[in-house]
Amino acid sequence: MSVIARQIVLARRPEGAARPDDFALAEVPLGAPGAGEVLVRNLWLSLDPYMRLYMADSGSIHGSVALGEAMPGGAVGEVIASASEALPVGALVLSMAHGWRDHYLAPAAQLQPVSADLGPVQRWLGLYGLTGVTAWGGIHGVLKPQPGETLFINAAAGAVGSIAVQLAKRAGARVIASAGSDAKCAWVQELGADHAINYRREDLAARLAQLAPGGIDAALDNVGGSQLEILIDAAARQGRIALCGAIALYDSANYRAGPRNLFATIEKHVTLTGFNAGFYFPEASAIIADLAAAEAEGALTDTETVLEGLDAMPQGFVDLMAGAGRGKMLVRL
Amino acid sequence: MSVIARQIVLARRPEGAARPDDFALAEVPLGAPGAGEVLVRNLWLSLDPYMRLYMADSGSIHGSVALGEAMPGGAVGEVIASASEALPVGALVLSMAHGWRDHYLAPAAQLQPVSADLGPVQRWLGLYGLTGVTAWGGIHGVLKPQPGETLFINAAAGAVGSIAVQLAKRAGARVIASAGSDAKCAWVQELGADHAINYRREDLAARLAQLAPGGIDAALDNVGGSQLEILIDAAARQGRIALCGAIALYDSANYRAGPRNLFATIEKHVTLTGFNAGFYFPEASAIIADLAAAEAEGALTDTETVLEGLDAMPQGFVDLMAGAGRGKMLVRL
Numbered sequence: 001m002s003v004i005a006r007q008i009v010l011a012r013r014p015e016g017a018a019r020p021d022d023f024a025l026a027e028v029p030l031g032a033p034g035a036g037e038v039l040v041r042n043l044w045l046s047l048d049p050y051m052r053l054y055m056a057d058s059g060s061i062h063g064s065v066a067l068g069e070a071m072p073g074g075a076v077g078e079v080i081a082s083a084s085e086a087l088p089v090g091a092l093v094l095s096m097a098h099g100w101r102d103h104y105l106a107p108a109a110q111l112q113p114v115s116a117d118l119g120p121v122q123r124w125l126g127l128y129g130l131t132g133v134t135a136w137g138g139i140h141g142v143l144k145p146q147p148g149e150t151l152f153i154n155a156a157a158g159a160v161g162s163i164a165v166q167l168a169k170r171a172g173a174r175v176i177a178s179a180g181s182d183a184k185c186a187w188v189q190e191l192g193a194d195h196a197i198n199y200r201r202e203d204l205a206a207r208l209a210q211l212a213p214g215g216i217d218a219a220l221d222n223v224g225g226s227q228l229e230i231l232i233d234a235a236a237r238q239g240r241i242a243l244c245g246a247i248a249l250y251d252s253a254n255y256r257a258g259p260r261n262l263f264a265t266i267e268k269h270v271t272l273t274g275f276n277a278g279f280y281f282p283e284a285s286a287i288i289a290d291l292a293a294a295e296a297e298g299a300l301t302d303t304e305t306v307l308e309g310l311d312a313m314p315q316g317f318v319d320l321m322a323g324a325g326r327g328k329m330l331v332r333l
Numbered sequence: 334m335s336v337i338a339r340q341i342v343l344a345r346r347p348e349g350a351a352r353p354d355d356f357a358l359a360e361v362p363l364g365a366p367g368a369g370e371v372l373v374r375n376l377w378l379s380l381d382p383y384m385r386l387y388m389a390d391s392g393s394i395h396g397s398v399a400l401g402e403a404m405p406g407g408a409v410g411e412v413i414a415s416a417s418e419a420l421p422v423g424a425l426v427l428s429m430a431h432g433w434r435d436h437y438l439a440p441a442a443q444l445q446p447v448s449a450d451l452g453p454v455q456r457w458l459g460l461y462g463l464t465g466v467t468a469w470g471g472i473h474g475v476l477k478p479q480p481g482e483t484l485f486i487n488a489a490a491g492a493v494g495s496i497a498v499q500l501a502k503r504a505g506a507r508v509i510a511s512a513g514s515d516a517k518c519a520w521v522q523e524l525g526a527d528h529a530i531n532y533r534r535e536d537l538a539a540r541l542a543q544l545a546p547g548g549i550d551a552a553l554d555n556v557g558g559s560q561l562e563i564l565i566d567a568a569a570r571q572g573r574i575a576l577c578g579a580i581a582l583y584d585s586a587n588y589r590a591g592p593r594n595l596f597a598t599i600e601k602h603v604t605l606t607g608f609n610a611g612f613y614f615p616e617a618s619a620i621i622a623d624l625a626a627a628e629a630e631g632a633l634t635d636t637e638t639v640l641e642g643l644d645a646m647p648q649g650f651v652d653l654m655a656g657a658g659r660g661k662m663l664v665r666l
Contacts, residue, residue: 061600238612243599258591265607266576272605274598279571 001039001081005030007070007101008313014055017251018321022055023314026070030105032081038093038108039081044122045099045313045331046074047320048130048159049222052250061276071313073099074125076114084108092116094124102310102333118292119302126159126328127295127302128288130277134244135163136287137280139171142242142273143218147172150212152231155222156193157184159328160244162303163291164220165193170299173218176211178204178227180323187326191301199227208234215239215268223248229259235270243274247321303327334372334414338363340403340434341646347388350584351654355388356647359403363438365414371426371441372414378432378646378664379407379458380653381492382555385583404646406432407458409447417441425449427457435643435666451625452635459492459661460628460635461621463610467577468496469620470613472504475575475606476551480505483545485564488555489526490517492661493577495636496624497553498526503632506551509544511537511560513656520659524634532560541567548572548601556581562592568603576607580654636660 004027011024033039051073054065065071075098079091086108087093093111098104114124126132138160145151151168155161156177168175169192177193179185185196197207204227208216215236221228224246231241249255265272280287294300305325307316312331320329337360344357366372384406387398398404408431412424419441420426426444431437447457459465471493478484484501488494489510501508502525510526512518518529530540537560541549548569554561557579564574582588598605613620627633638658640649645664653662 243595245599246596254593256594256596258593258595260587260591261589262576262591262605262607263579263589265605266578266609267607269606269608269612271607272595272598273602274595274600274604275602276599279602 002029002031003039003103004028005101005103006310008310009068009070010055010065011067013057013067014251018052018055018318020314020318023071023317025311026068030103033083033105036084036107036109037105038079038084038087038091038111039103039105040077040093040095040098040111041080041103042075042077042098042101042333044076044125045310045333046125046130047313047316047329047331048073049245049247049250049321051317052321053255056253058253071100072097074130075099075101076121076124077104082108087111087113092121094129096130100310100313118288122304122330122332123302125330126304127163127291131159131328132163132291133280133284133287134277135160135167136291137275137277138220138242138244139164139167140290141280142275143168143220143240145171145173145218148174149217150174150176150214150236152176152178152208152212152216152219152234153193153222154178154199154220154227154231155247156188156196157326158222161220161222162188162191162327163300165191166300167294168220169193170294170297176208176216184326205230205234212236218242220244224255225249229261232259232261232264232270232272235264235268238269238271240271240273243272244276250321305329307331309333335362335364336372336436337361338434338436339643341643342401342403343388343398344400346390346400347584351385351388351651353647353651356404356650358644359401363436366416366438369417369440369442370438371412371417371420371424371444372436372438373410373426373428373431373444374413374436375408375410375431375434375666377409377455377458378643378666379463380646380649380662380664381406381463382578382580382583382654384650385654386588389586391586404433405430407463408432408434409454409457410437415441420444420446425454427462429463433643433646451621455637455663455665456635458663459637460496460624464492464661465496465624466613466617466620467610468493468500469624470608470610471553471575471577472497472500473623474613475608476501476553476573478504478506478551481507482550483507483509483547483569485509485511485541485545485549485552485567486526486555487511487532487553487560487564488580489521489529490659491555494553494555495521495524495660496633498524499633500627501553502526503627503630509541509549517659538563538567545569551575553577557588558582562594565592565594565597565603565605568597568601571602571604573604573606576605577609583654638662640664642666
């Protein structure tokens, strides 16, 4: 079997925010799988803020994508031709490198077989994948909230944030969330947040001072930049902040930069712990079991924003970075 | 009884490094103590890098000293006149606010009685005071090194660093230290450091990569600025860094700034924990007992650099900031 794969390539390195025409469509003929390989038809593609880092030439642990190369990313697909006993035709597979395309060839050993038994298969990109493991790692791996502690989560209507809000509530924390619209704030309160701050309309620092006059015990920071500075200033003595990402800085060459007020950590014995899901994947089966238990208890709702078709990827990514969507943003092929 | 107190006042806010003529001598007549007050003759004055922050107008938790006001700082003195039953004449007292002067009047309730039973009385400024509690807090409160871990300490010939090196060795860590001269490096190796790097002559990042190819498990950072950036880059996965101070930045209005590579903490799951001795003073009696035990075991040597007379304070402070001295720098009156 051979197919013409459609894939989204990086056409231009953005300056500032990514735009749809930073991407282009390319068609690539794929032959039959060689020994040990499989041909996969993607069913679901993931959109995640960290993908912005691929688009820069500086790279990160994620690496940098060359101009003209297909964008990488998470995808769940179905094997449609196989030269591997391990992955027969019909097998469902997760790939973290072969997103942004409708078909790909890859060695079976590089792919992770997944099952639809635990719920909708796209959950391997969301609740049971990078998103859920990140949220779980931030709340239970890093912050470990104690009942009654005040915990802050920003980007709370996003994929990681919306799961983290619910895990923190389930752990007994008092949760203050922030999001970019009143409608999103209402939604994160439906998810269980005790308070939600529309950071675009309200003064985040002033609201945190009102809602947590004794300071914030713990915070999950997806945003970085000036929001991280506000969180450090709002932290309680011996507060702790989990650094999950820096979406506010990803459009800048300066995305690696730290806050201007780090010295406040010395004054207040504040801890900043960076992390990413990679450190928690070895525990993924236990984490997934816990997330499934949370859902079964009624303590966790999994929410997806689903776009349709490969061509939706560029604008979907631009919209994601601008704060569109609720929960996990996915593209269905 | 009344005396003319000699005190060192702030004459000018330095731009960049402090200079001796940023200070001036002033004489202030002190009357007899009022009810509840004592008149104290200082015996020992402390010199510490954090005092540079007093000299700026921006302040910190330490506050800012007004021009013409006496510099604050730690001091141990003897009560020479008393209107307080709690502190009779002859009592020894520790003050954290009445350094840089030979006599002062203060309410007895603001002073801490100290004893010479545990060793030389100036130890309440050093090993049993701010210095020792800071070193202990950094090693045992924050970093908690496990046997065999590689732990890095900068400013290792300084007051806090030289104690911390010995506590880390006693805890079973492999200790890499840095200091600003070959002679200091030799000395910190005598104290037990497994390796010492002269950061003025050697490339700190390159030497750390040689000595700890798997990365540094833990680090105590007294220096901040570009040294902190090197430590973040040199940190092992899930490494941890205790932020104790930022002497490299204290001459700058920008001393609160964070590293340019904070994002590396997300890539490597690195933890930065700021702290200061204030958080560990509630445990001071247990900490002092542990430090005394370390000394009794032969695992800890307390080293002082002693200057003579109040007039030595300005130049002594300038020299301290330039890296002079070994161990705790003190002025004997």
